[in-house]
Amino acid sequence: MKSKTKTKIKTIPLKNTLFIISLFILFSCKQQTRVETSKTALVSSPTITQAQGFSIADNGDYKTIRVTGAFPEQERPYTYIVMDSSLSRKRKQEIKKFSASAHIEVPVSSIVVTSTTHIPSLEMLGVINALVGFPNHDYISSQKTRDRIxxxxxxxxxQNESINTEVTIDLNPDVVVSFGVEGENKAMESIARSGIPVLYNGDWVEQNPLGKAEWIKFFGVLFGKEIVAxxxxxxxxxDYIETxxxxxxxxxxxxxxxxxxxxxxxYLPHGNSWPAKMIADAGGNYLWKDTEGTGSISLSIESVLEKAQTADFWVAPAQYASYSKLEKDNPVYAKFEAFQNRKAYTFATKKGETGGLLYYExxxxxxxLVLKDLVHFLHPNLLPDYEPQFFTPLGE
Structure with missing residues (x-):
């Protein structure tokens, strides 16, 4: 019999623990240069359709990337002016007079990125050979990139928050792409002061699943591969819309x-988070879909049991890979029908050779592909021949 006592839901910020990120919330500062609007009119470009955190403007012989969602509660936009390296020296000097967070000549030939979520964009664009540095190789799952390592x-x-600035500056890449969690990153400020352009990528902030994927266009501009992106x-x-x-x-x-x-x-995802949206788009009824917020919710195991004991499916039980480990850590897990009926699915089994989770990357x-994975398990008759890419049934 369900208790009539209302459960108190407490919202916690994403920064509190990496464990929260493991519950479908992905990993993913402010530039030390003051950001101002370019002195010339910007021509708007309708190329961004799903992402909320950045836009691209084509101004003729240079483009402008405007990032407004590098991290939560960003106060000012970052403006990056991207000019073709083939322009005349005089024209480059004129463009560099326009106030911006950074000026970059493209296509870039060497790059440092700081999140594993940046790696697939480089690989899909065919420019992974331009990657010359990355913080903590162990997190990288892609075999192609591991071979280059x-x-x-x-x-x-x-590490990203304490990246080795001396080594990075010695590498002298054309550009460093970072991400911000709370705002300014002191290491990135030092790199920017050395003359290396630092750009912030906010793919992790997007809550629309397709919005995250659209950040490939951010990298497309840097490598002169807009059409490919x-x-x-x-x-x-x-593919997503059809599924x-x-x-x-x-x-x-x-x-x-x-x-x-x-x-x-x-810990579990809020109702407005991208994991919750993925479940909804896959034809699932997420039991916390009505909660407001995009981060994670912290609850007691008793309140979760009260609400979800009879749930049909258990998607992403943190980084657990087996029922035996779940039950060993807490016998209450075995009381859920999804546990008893073996209807739990995890992304924790798909790892790179050094332990990095493919899902995070x-x-x-x-x-x-994530959507197809979920549809395959939630509705087996819809995609019966599909081979899941991220999720697998929880092991015994």
């Missing part, structure tokens, strides 16, 4: 729970 082509740069995204978008349409035609939407315990707290770039 083994060959000594990608320098180890430490547009084409890649268009295919992902089309969503297929799933929305189901007669019954199964109930779905998510997350798991960390210490004494159960590739899922934001390929929401079409």
């Amino acid at each position: 083994k060959a000594g082509a990608i320098k180890e740069l430490g 547009d084409s890649i995204f268009a295919e992902i978008e089309r 969503k349409k297929l799933a929305q035609g189901v007669q019954k939407k199964p109930t779905v729970m998510s997350g798991a315990m960390f210490k004494d707290v159960w 590739l899922a934001p770039n390929r929401p079409d």
Whole structure:
């Protein structure tokens, strides 16, 4: 019998723990240069259709990337002016007089990125050979990029928040692409002061699954591959929409729970988060879909049991890979019907050779594949021959 006592829901910020990110919330500062609007009129470009955090403007012989969603509560936009390296020296000097966060000549030939979510964009655009440095190689899952690491082509740069500035500056890349969690990053400020352009990428902030994937266009501009980036995204978008349409035609939407315990707290995605949206688009009834927020919710295991004991499916039980480990850590897990009926699915089994989770790296770039994974498990009759890319049934 369900208690009539209302459960108190407490919202916690994404920064509090990496464990929260493991519950479908992905990893992913402010530039030290003051940001101002260019002194020339910007020609708006309708090339960005899903992402909310950036825009691209074509101004003739240079383009402007305007980033407004580098991190939550960003106060001012970052404006990056991108000019073709083939322009005359005089014209380059004129453009560099326009006030901006950074000026970049393209196509860039060497780049440092700081999030694994940036790696797939470089690979899909065919420019991974330009990657010369990355903080903490162990997080990278892609075999193609790992092969370049083994060959000594990608320098180890430490950790993102305390990236080795000396080594990075010695590498002297054409550009460094970072991400911000709370705002200013002191290491990035030092790199920018050395004369290396620092750009902030906010793919992780997007809550629309297709919005995350559209950040490939950010990299497309840097490498002069806008047409390729547009084409890649268009295919992902089309595939996602078609799969969503297929799933929305189901007669019954199964109930779905998510997350798991960390210490004494159960963390799961908020109703407006991208994981919740993915479940909805896959034809699932996420039990916390009505909660407001885009981060994670912290609950007691008793309140989750009260609401989700009879849930049909359990999607992403943190980084658990087996039922035995779940039950060993907390016997209460075994009381959920999704546990008893073996209807739990995890992304924790797909790892790179050094332990990096493929989901964290590739899922934001390929929401079409994540959606197909979910549809395959929630509605087996819709995609019976599909081979899941990220999720697998929880092991025994």
